[in-house]
Amino acid sequence: SQQGEEDPQALSIQEGENATMNCSYKTSINNLQWYRQNSGRGLVHLILIRSNEREKHSGRLRVTLDTSKKSSSLLITASRAADTASYFCATVLPTGTASKLTFGTGTRLQVML
Amino acid sequence: GAVVSQHPSRVICKSGTSVKIECRSLDFQATTMFWYRQFPKQSLMLMATSNEGSKATYEQGVEKDKFLINHASLTLSTLTVTSAHPEDSSFYICSARNRPPVAGYTFGSGTRLTVV
Numbered sequence: 456s457q458q459g460e461e462d463p464q465a466l467s468i469q470e471g472e473n474a475t476m477n478c479s480y481k482t483s484i485n486n487l488q489w490y491r492q493n494s495g496r497g498l499v500h501l502i503l504i505r506s507n508e509r510e511k512h513s514g515r516l517r518v519t520l521d522t523s524k525k526s527s528s529l530l531i532t533a534s535r536a537a538d539t540a541s542y543f544c545a546t547v548l549p550t551g552t553a554s555k556l557t558f559g560t561g562t563r564l565q566v567m568l
Numbered sequence: 569g570a571v572v573s574q575h576p577s578r579v580i581c582k583s584g585t586s587v588k589i590e591c592r593s594l595d596f597q598a599t600t601m602f603w604y605r606q607f608p609k610q611s612l613m614l615m616a617t618s619n620e621g622s623k624a625t626y627e628q629g630v631e632k633d634k635f636l637i638n639h640a641s642l643t644l645s646t647l648t649v650t651s652a653h654p655e656d657s658s659f660y661i662c663s664a665r666n667r668p669p670v671a672g673y674t675f676g677s678g679t680r681l682t683v684v
Contacts, residue, residue: 488672495680497574497661498612500672543611554665555602556673558612 459544459559467565474531476562478544479524485549487520488556489529492541501529501542506549534566570596570666574676581652581683589647589679591662597642598664602673603635606659615660618645652683 459480468474478487486505490498504511504520504527511518517530531538541563545556571594581587591601599620604612616637617625624637634656636648649656663675 490672490675495659495678497572497675497677498663500666500674503671554600555614555617556663557614558604560611563609 459546459557461542461544461559461562463562464560465563465565467567468534470534470536470566470568472534472566474534474538474564474566476529476542476544476564478527478529478559480527480544480546480557480559481525483549484522484546485554486547487518487527488545488547489516489518489527490543490545490558492543492561494540498543531564534564536566536568539564539566570664570670570674572598572662572664572674572676574662574679576679577677578680579682581681583653583683584651586648586650587652587681589649589660589662589681591645591647591664591676593643593664593674596664596667598645599642600665601639601645602663603637603645603647604661604663606661606678608659612661615647620645649681652681654683657681657683 459478461478488503489501492498502513504518515532520527541561543561544559573592575590601618603615606612615630618637618639620639626632639645661678663673
């Protein structure tokens with residue numbers, strides 16, 4: 456299965472600290488995306504990084520991609536209580552017309568006041 | 569931005585009945601939509617890819633006669649859980665790919681199905 460593994464499974468930090476989540480996958484990809492899910496809700500797209508990119512920033516988010524290690528990381532800087540959610544990486548394979556997403560196992564982040 | 573509306577958000581049904589979940593793209597045309605299933609505290613598992621005007625493509629292990637998908641228009645895909653059983657209780661989410669230059673996919677808000 457292409458499904459990625461994320462670690463840690465759960466992360467609890469204090470507000471203001473940085474949170475780092477890691478994602479590993481198994482096969483070649485076209486791009487990797489990160490999503491956020493609040494409890495009982497749908498997913499929100501955060502950032503997309505293509506296979507030929509190594510790092511990308513968006514606000515307080517920083518994503519890295521290492522295709523040689525088949526891994527990615529998501530860094531949230533200066534975390535806030537509102538960042539509490541589950542975070543998923545998702546990969547898109549390089550071939551095929553459906554461009555379907557395959558999700559990682561997710562990291563549950565709790566940011567405490 | 570792109571919006572995907574999913575209804576109902578919650579549904580409780582009796583065993584043996586069927587439940588229909590709708591997923592609409594409100595401000596864009598989605599030729600392809602995706603249906604996922606999510607168990608508590610777990611990841612999303614792709615069930616099927618819904619193609620407008622043609623048959624859905626189901627993932628391995630997903631019963632196509634159990635989970636009927638219809639994508640009759642460019643803005644509407646439906647998932648019908650037929651003859652529901654308690655083990656079908658889950659969170660079902662649809663998504664559609666955004667049109668470039670918008671990256672990523674837009675997800676519906678999900679449907680919590682409880683079969684009693």
